[in-house]
Amino acid sequence: MDRLIFVSSQGAYILNSVGKNRKASKYHISSKGKKAFAFPFLILIILTLIGCQSNEGLVENQRHEVIVPLALSSKEIDHKKDKRTLKPENKLYFGKEKLRLVRDKDTRNSITRNRPNDSEPNSDEKSQLLGAKTLLPISDKRISEIGILLPLSGNVDEIGGALLDSIQLAFFELLDLKVELLIFDTRGTVEGAKQAAELAINAGVDLILGPLFGGSTEAIAPMTKEAGIILISFSNDHLVAQEGVYVFGFLPSQQITRIVNFAFERGYKNLAAFVPDNYFGKLAIEASRNAVLVQGKDLSRAEHYEANSENLTELVKSFADYQIRRDNLTTQRRQLLRQKDEIADSLLTKLKGMDTLGNPPFDSVLLPAGGSELKRIAPLFAFFDVDPSRVKLLGTTLWDETADLSLEPALVGAWYVAPAPKGVSEFTERFKKHYGYKPPRLATLGYDAMLVAAALSQTTHSDEHPAFDIHDPRGFIGVDGIIRLLPNGTNERGYAVIEVGKSGPLVVDDAPLKFLY
Numbered sequence: 001m002d003r004l005i006f007v008s009s010q011g012a013y014i015l016n017s018v019g020k021n022r023k024a025s026k027y028h029i030s031s032k033g034k035k036a037f038a039f040p041f042l043i044l045i046i047l048t049l050i051g052c053q054s055n056e057g058l059v060e061n062q063r064h065e066v067i068v069p070l071a072l073s074s075k076e077i078d079h080k081k082d083k084r085t086l087k088p089e090n091k092l093y094f095g096k097e098k099l100r101l102v103r104d105k106d107t108r109n110s111i112t113r114n115r116p117n118d119s120e121p122n123s124d125e126k127s128q129l130l131g132a133k134t135l136l137p138i139s140d141k142r143i144s145e146i147g148i149l150l151p152l153s154g155n156v157d158e159i160g161g162a163l164l165d166s167i168q169l170a171f172f173e174l175l176d177l178k179v180e181l182l183i184f185d186t187r188g189t190v191e192g193a194k195q196a197a198e199l200a201i202n203a204g205v206d207l208i209l210g211p212l213f214g215g216s217t218e219a220i221a222p223m224t225k226e227a228g229i230i231l232i233s234f235s236n237d238h239l240v241a242q243e244g245v246y247v248f249g250f251l252p253s254q255q256i257t258r259i260v261n262f263a264f265e266r267g268y269k270n271l272a273a274f275v276p277d278n279y280f281g282k283l284a285i286e287a288s289r290n291a292v293l294v295q296g297k298d299l300s301r302a303e304h305y306e307a308n309s310e311n312l313t314e315l316v317k318s319f320a321d322y323q324i325r326r327d328n329l330t331t332q333r334r335q336l337l338r339q340k341d342e343i344a345d346s347l348l349t350k351l352k353g354m355d356t357l358g359n360p361p362f363d364s365v366l367l368p369a370g371g372s373e374l375k376r377i378a379p380l381f382a383f384f385d386v387d388p389s390r391v392k393l394l395g396t397t398l399w400d401e402t403a404d405l406s407l408e409p410a411l412v413g414a415w416y417v418a419p420a421p422k423g424v425s426e427f428t429e430r431f432k433k434h435y436g437y438k439p440p441r442l443a444t445l446g447y448d449a450m451l452v453a454a455a456l457s458q459t460t461h462s463d464e465h466p467a468f469d470i471h472d473p474r475g476f477i478g479v480d481g482i483i484r485l486l487p488n489g490t491n492e493r494g495y496a497v498i499e500v501g502k503s504g505p506l507v508v509d510d511a512p513l514k515f516l517y
Contacts, residue, residue, distance in 0.1 A: 143230075143457040145180045147200035149210030149220075154188030160212060162439045163234065166427075166446035167209065169434060170454070179457045186211045190219045201227045207456065208232065209449045214240045214247075221245045230470065232452065232485075234445050241489030246470075248449050248483075248491060249442075252280065253287040255396045256366065258495045259417045260291035262509055263364050268392050270300045272362035274319060274377065276369055277304035284368040284396075300362040307373060316380040325358045325385065355385045363391055370398025375408055382410040389413070397495075401441040405500045412502055417495040419444070419480035420511040427479040448478030452485075473515070481511045 151160035182203055184196035193216035207230045214237030224231040225244050236249025273288050275281035289299050303319045305312055395416030405411050431439045455468045475484030482494040497509035
């Protein structure tokens with residue numbers, strides 16, 4: 001039977017909803033419930049048949065059939081009749097300033113998803129384990145209790161709450177799971193993460209999803225490794241990854257390699273990089289330089305800027321060789337004026353509408369930053385005569401988190417990498433329908449991590465050994481597309497290339513559906 005438990009240093013609590021001022025659904029709570037929980041849509045978690053090579057250049061004859069480890073409900077629900085209620089004494093509340101917990105009377109309390117009379121699911125609901133016997137289990141111990149370590153209080157509680165909501169969404173969409181979820185608040189700090197990890201280990205969890213940050217992941221990794229617990233962190237810091245400690249976030253180096261390779265395929269051979277002066281920027285320079293070196297080239301130009309700087313005008317001006325090109329125009333005009341013939345007059349007429357003469361020393365620019373930083377930088381390139389029709393701006397998944405890109409003319413036509421938007425859009429609509437608010441972009445990580453955890457909790461038909469290997473090179477597919485977890489703790493994903501269109505994002509190169517061997 002599946003249970004959802006909130007655990008803190010004060011005890012165990014019923015979890016109803018997490019997040020400030022958010023509309024959350026109310027789950028039926030009972031150890032002897034009479035009502036089934038189902039969702040009005042069909043979702044599949046797919047274990048993909050994949051291999052050890054790059055996901056680039058995938059062709060149809062190199063793909064294999066899909067293994068479907070979990071089948072989910074497609075039953076319709078009348079939400080007016082489906083009255084899932086929560087006992088008043090069992091709620092976890094958020095006040096305006098801080099978390100307020102109400103202890104349940106039981107010593108170990110839970111949200112329980114029940115079927116009528118705890119009956120077995122019908123044949124349509126049962127999980128499918130096709131070909132599972134061919135996979136090597138990572139451990140002889142079956143995963144039955146999953147710890148969730150997230151910042152449910154502190155400065156980033158909204159992101160933590162959204163991740164938890166997405167985990168719950170996956171948890172309740174999946175059927176026939178024999179697992180418990182135990183929720184631990186990290187408070188968004190390293191010390192809080194260590195305390196939460198200690199509680200999780202003492203509670204006997206078999207796998208941990210979280211924490212959110214790389215520093216917290218690094219701090220608790222020795223604890224989880226000593227306890228023999230698998231850790232899947234939501235961080236994207238590859239430096240904290242190691243055997244048994246997996247980073248599930250979008251790794252910058254893979255994104256940059258993908259977008260640079262695509263730009264080269266489309267004829268953009270002279271890449272420059274304009275990056276923040278921090279660890280992320282240095283990583284972006286390293287990844288972009290490695291990508292172009294494979295093509296026999298080097299970066300045409302690289303520049304670091306202060307991320308918090310309000311005035312980048314002079315830096316972009318210099319980066320774009322604006323003054324040099326403007327001087328070239330002035331020199332050319334003077335020469336033509338001295339010629340005093342029809343050809344010179346014709347050329348002077350053409351030069352009248354120009355601000356500069358000649359192209360900048362690059363035909364593409366990597367701008368890995370997103371949000372307001374991106375919107376502040378991109379117009380400066382246009383202002384200093386970096387023509388977007390000739391110079392392609394390139395971005396990362398941080399662009400995917402940035403609203404209203406199409407409203408910035410300097411970005412229209414630019415390319416960036418991101419998971420295929422269709423799956424993300426469908427997830428967002430389900431999430432909004434269920435919780436009443438739009439999730440932050442990172443919320444999909446929680447959903448997909450829960451799908452992976454669910455697959456790892458499945459056992460073979462013949463015994464209680466795990467049916468799926470966390471390192472299987474074929475990987476998994478979820479809302480954000482294909483992903484495989486590598487023995488060194490990093491991950492590989494398949495990204496789409498998206499163009500900023502005037503009316504919204506346009507996929508110009510599809511995300512692969514399988515990895516190659």
